Amino acid sequence: MTTVYRPNVRSNTRPGLFPSLLSTLVLLGAVALPTQAQPIRVEIDPSIKPQNPELLLKPLLDNAEAALKARRFDDAVRYYQSATEYEPDNERHLPRRWALAQSQRGDFRASAEAFRRAIALDSNNADFHAGLGFALGNLEEYDQASQAYRKAIAQDSKKYDAYVGLGSVLQRQKRFDEAATVYTQLKSLQPRDWRPYEALGTILIQKRKYAEALPLLQQAEGFAPSNGRIQLSKAVAFLGLNRPSEGASALEKAAVIERTNAQIFFKLGEVYQIMGQGQKAFEAFRTAVKLQPDFLEAQSAIGKLLMAERDYPRAMIVYRQILEKSPKDADAYFNLAIALRARDRVSEAVEALTSAQRFFKEQGNREKLAETEKLLKELR
Incomplete structure (x- = not known):
């Protein structure tokens, strides 16, 4: 049985706020109805708009926030989308919440559109531009993403996540010198954050400057000793310097920290091979395949080891x-x-x-x- 919610329809009960508020709360699931023989589904009649939309807005936002915390991103998006119909004209934050919910569920195209809507409401908001940059970066629209991040930084010169995003986008475009400049600025903003040190080290690795990369990565490790990504970067630097045993040690640390990262175990297997430790290599490759069954490169490495053993x-x-x-x-x-x-x-x-x-x-x-x-x- 479906009950259609019709705001402002006269009730036979005593007039006043309570009946319409109760209908609103029932609509939003905030009030539990008595158990019926058949479930009741409450819907909004889209042809009828309530006289006091503000009554709907807060419960919708509360439900959206609860859905986000429960990682029910589709529900959160639906609640935010409904809330936009009742949003006062001067509201500035709702489009951003909607956009963030879209990003969290992986719909970056919808997220970008929502952030553009937010920017249309408030073009001077650094958060909106940074959010747009994040969505566009995930869509691999790097030039537009860079532009959005730069606008965020222009609005707020201390907008840390905008610097992080811009550096990442420039790195993906292999514009390493520009990325290094951004990460150097990051160091001055947050000198004890591991990210700019690790990023600068990675850029030097990509330039094959392994000896220069290592001190930066060791600094990053000092700020975040339990970070698997730093250990992986250190391992690459050690291998570039032809120091496989130290590379293996860094990868072993990374494998303990990130037990579900197939790439770490694969790289560890390769290092064990270099060191002539075939059985350890086999176990590492096998773990990589268990973690990622479609990891064909790891399966091929297992095949080669078996062939070598006849x-x-x-x-x-x-x-x-x-x-x-x-x-x-x-x-x-x-x-x-x-x-x-x-x-x-x-x-x-x-x-x-x-x-x-x-x-x-x-x-x-x-x-x-x-x-x-x-x-x-x-x-x-």
């Missing part, structure tokens, strides 16, 4: 699993063929090599294509 039956299983997920993986076909040949399963090896030949040709990989064709001639 464990061809298990290697074949791994490569077939890869091909189930990536049926055009030429390397997987090639390695599967090698394993099949080692087990004297020649016809199956030829079939796998024929597929590898086709896909290497599509890739334009002449070196691997020549190797595949040479092996095919040997088997035919």
